[in-house]
Amino acid sequence: MQVTDKQKRANILSAAAVLFATQAFHKVLLSDVAEKAGVGKGTLYIYFKNKEDLYFSVLLDGFSSLVERIHLQLDETTQGPMENLEQTIREIVRFAFQDRHLFNVMRTLPIGMSIIRERWLEKRRELIDLILSIITQGIKAGVFYDPHPELTAGYIPGLVRSALLNGTDGIDPDVLSRHIIRFVTTALTQSGELKATL
Amino acid sequence: MQVTDKQKRANILSAAAVLFATQAFHKVLLSDVAEKAGVGKGTLYIYFKNKEDLYFSVLLDGFSSLVERIHLQLDETTQGPMENLEQTIREIVRFAFQDRHLFNVMRTLPIGMSIIRERWLEKRRELIDLILSIITQGIKAGVFYDPHPELTAGYIPGLVRSALLNGTDGIDPDVLSRHIIRFVTTALTQSGELKATL
DNA sequence: GTCCCAAAACTGACTGGTCGGTATTGGAAT
DNA sequence: ATTCCAATACCGACCAGTCAGTTTTGGGAC
Structure with missing residues (x-):
């Protein structure tokens, strides 16, 4: 330990x-x-309590670094909600491609109860909340419209997951980013109003 | 067996x-x-080859009934792409709520190889293809626009999954359906011009 | 209807391999 | 000499899968 x-x-x-x-x-x-x-x-048991602890540590570590990266990036460049959302999506996609392994682990089996699992769930929630705050900000600014932003926040990592899972093969990370960004921002944008503000 | x-x-x-x-x-x-x-x-082994076979049979059975339901529904009422897409989304959401258990099993997720798993993946693909055909139809008809419909087709079950997984609790199935439908159709109905300006 | 019985379905105690976890060893490094 | 740890040996809980024995089924004969 x-x-x-x-x-x-x-x-x-x-x-x-x-x-x-x-x-x-x-x-x-x-x-x-x-x-x-x-x-x-035997050394494994110095660093991790048991197999399950090792498993969730893999998840927690990976997720933490993703969340941290996004945080950092958002901090260093203060932008509008649209740009922030784009950046975040790009970051998630990048992460998913870069840490393919880790990303695949996430689709394995997080069921059961343990402290370390809870910590992982918290991190997950943190990511969702981050996205949610960007969307909410956008709504307040009149850039976005969404009757249930908390749902949309959850969708975004799900979109990345779906694309990779379904493995429309060898898709380019950049193409995927752009597609998801277009998909999400279009959905969040009320046509008439936005065009007016632009 | x-x-x-x-x-x-x-x-x-x-x-x-x-x-x-x-x-x-x-x-x-x-x-x-x-x-x-x-x-x-012992009876389990009369009906199923082994534990893994049982596991994937659970998935396959559930998924098959979903796909069949959608097929039937689309057959009995010939509609435009928009209506078909809406119906399909509603059906997937309904399924997810109705067979909560089954839906949760799907996130326990499969890795490794076996014949039964392949059959499950085929069914999954069948669902995606069904959605894809609706979108493609819509594009041809000029109702939808999408540079990568094959990606979007994969997103849709992913949206449902995300919503339930994230468990924005006790959400009403109807509310969820409507939100996803709005999300998807909005994304699909605006042409690419907008993104270009951003 | 009912008796008979063979085949099929079903059961659950048992078993043997597997693997998480621990203890031991021996050699390298300081 | 002492610390560290990879390598190895070891233990035993666990559980998927088996199979000898039991029950149910169904249909043929009367």
Whole structure:
């Protein structure tokens, strides 16, 4: 549990991510994780409490870095809601392509109860809330219209997920970003009003 | 495997659906499935080849009935693309609410290979293709515009999934249907000009 | 209707392999 | 000499899958 070596921990996580992404939870052997990470099996238990803890740590870590990246990016450039939404979508898509493994793990099986799982759910919620705040901001500014922004906020990661899951093969990340952005912003934009403001 | 008692098979499937929906695959005990279904454990192996077969059969069965329902409905009332798309979305939402368990099983998600899994994926593809054909029809008719309809077709089940997953709680199915319909049709009905100006 | 019985369906205690988790070892590094 | 840890050995809980035995079914004979 005490973490002494960040690098080793990272190795374990990334090895685990690959395996969890390609096999179901119950098929992933901790001996394989250890081997792939270049550590002894026992060492896993220094860094993680048990198999489930390792699994959710993979998710939590990945998600945290995504959320952080988005936060940073939004902070450094203060823009209008439209630009912020675009940036965020682009970031999520980028993440999904970059960390394919991790992204695939997310579609595996988050069911059951544990503290670490809760922490993962919180992070997830954080992302949704971030998106929600952008949309709400846009509505207040009169740029967007949406009767249920909390639903729309949830849709956005779902769109990325769907595209990758359905694997319309070898799609270009940029094409996907643009399509999702167009899709979402069009839906959020009332035609008449917006044209007027432009 | 090939067995006569439809009712018993259905009992097993629905018991399994509940359990697979609430616990991870590896935590579901076949003895529990058997008990809940009111049959002996051995009987499971008369109706299904093994645990994995049972799992995917749950998915396949549910999905098949959804696809069939949509097919029927579209056949019986020939309408324009807009109406067809609306009907389809409404049907998917209805399904998701009605078979909550089954819908939750779908997020427990499959990795690995097996014949039954392939059959499930085919069904999934069938649904996507159905939606795709409606959109394509709409584009030809000049009602819709979409640079990548194959992406959009995949989004639609994803939207429903996101809404339920995110569980903006106790949302009314009708409200959700309407929101998704508005979201999608708005995105599909505005031409690309707008995006160009942004 | 009812007796008989063979085939089919069903049951659940049992088992054997698997793998999460722990303890031990031995060698490299300091 | 001591610390660290990969490698290895080991343990035992767990549970999918099996199968010998039991029950149900159905149809042929009377």
